Amino acid sequence: MIELKDVAYTYGGAELFSGLGLTLAPGSFHFLTGPSGAGKTTLLKLCYGELTATSGEVTLFGEPRRGLSRDQLAMTRRRIGVVHQDCQFLDHLPLAENIALPLTVAGRGDEAEGNLKDLLAWVGLTKQAGQRPPELSGGERQRAALARAVITSPDVILADEPTGNIDWEMSQRLLRLLVELNRMGKAVLIATHDLELIRAAKAQVSARVLRLTGRKLQMAGAEL
Numbered sequence: 183m184i185e186l187k188d189v190a191y192t193y194g195g196a197e198l199f200s201g202l203g204l205t206l207a208p209g210s211f212h213f214l215t216g217p218s219g220a221g222k223t224t225l226l227k228l229c230y231g232e233l234t235a236t237s238g239e240v241t242l243f244g245e246p247r248r249g250l251s252r253d254q255l256a257m258t259r260r261r262i263g264v265v266h267q268d269c270q271f272l273d274h275l276p277l278a279e280n281i282a283l284p285l286t287v288a289g290r291g292d293e294a295e296g297n298l299k300d301l302l303a304w305v306g307l308t309k310q311a312g313q314r315p316p317e318l319s320g321g322e323r324q325r326a327a328l329a330r331a332v333i334t335s336p337d338v339i340l341a342d343e344p345t346g347n348i349d350w351e352m353s354q355r356l357l358r359l360l361v362e363l364n365r366m367g368k369a370v371l372i373a374t375h376d377l378e379l380i381r382a383a384k385a386q387v388s389a390r391v392l393r394l395t396g397r398k399l400q401m402a403g404a405e406l
């Protein structure tokens with residue numbers, strides 16, 4: 183569904199990585215690790231077309247990213263759910279409306295009611311549904327960001343440190359949600375420093391662990 187071939191990315195003349203290859207096939211589960219600043223967030227941005235590769239090719243659902251118009255890219259992105267590291271919301275809207283927003287924007291608002299109730303319960307935010315995002319804790323915002331990313335049932339889920347502010351029990355719950363979605367055939371890619379999360383996932387799914395380091399993407403060692 184998403185393929186990167188021989189991809190390089192450079193910020194202002196400084197090369198972050200090069201020769202990078204990655205295929206996110208239906209039903210695949212990947213973790214992306216690596217030191218802070220190695221380029222994990224940048225790699226995710228390439229996967230959802232926010233950035234275009236400096237060289238190499240990124241293909242989104244069979245279409246080269248470079249050839250997509252703005253509108254085509256917007257349509258393509260509807261098939262990708264993203265949990266951003268900074269979890270931005272529209273602060274004037276209640277949480278429930280924020281989470282349902284991707285459905286509303288896609289003209290599928292009528293699907294929101296049932297999905298929303300289940301998802302809010304799953305991420306433990308039923309009571310907070312009417313609150314505004316600035317009234318929530320960091321962990322609550324992260325849980326809400328995951329709910330928002332999956333509400334449209336996207337084909338691919340990309341999550342940037344989705345459990346950074348969350349306790350172990352809740353992060354296990356979020357992981358189970360991602361594992362369930364993966365079993366339904368969704369491709370999942372999670373950038374994380376949380377090795378315990380990776381170990382817990384590997385007990386449930388056949389997950390590949392990639393490490394971005396020294397400007398290259400490698401398979402992580404067997405200890406994970």
Ligand SMILES: Nc1ncnc2c1ncn2[C@@H]1O[C@H](COP(=O)(O)OP(=O)(O)OP(=O)(O)O)[C@@H](O)[C@H]1O
Binds near residue numbers: 193198218222
């Ligand atoms: N818009 C930008 N302009 C210039 N440099 C940038 C930009 N965005 C990121 N960088 C730099 O690129 C490098 C990689 O950043 P990125 O956020 O992709 O790393 P990361 O592996 O996700 O880090 P972390 O684990 O800390 O989130 C960093 O050195 C960062 O400062």
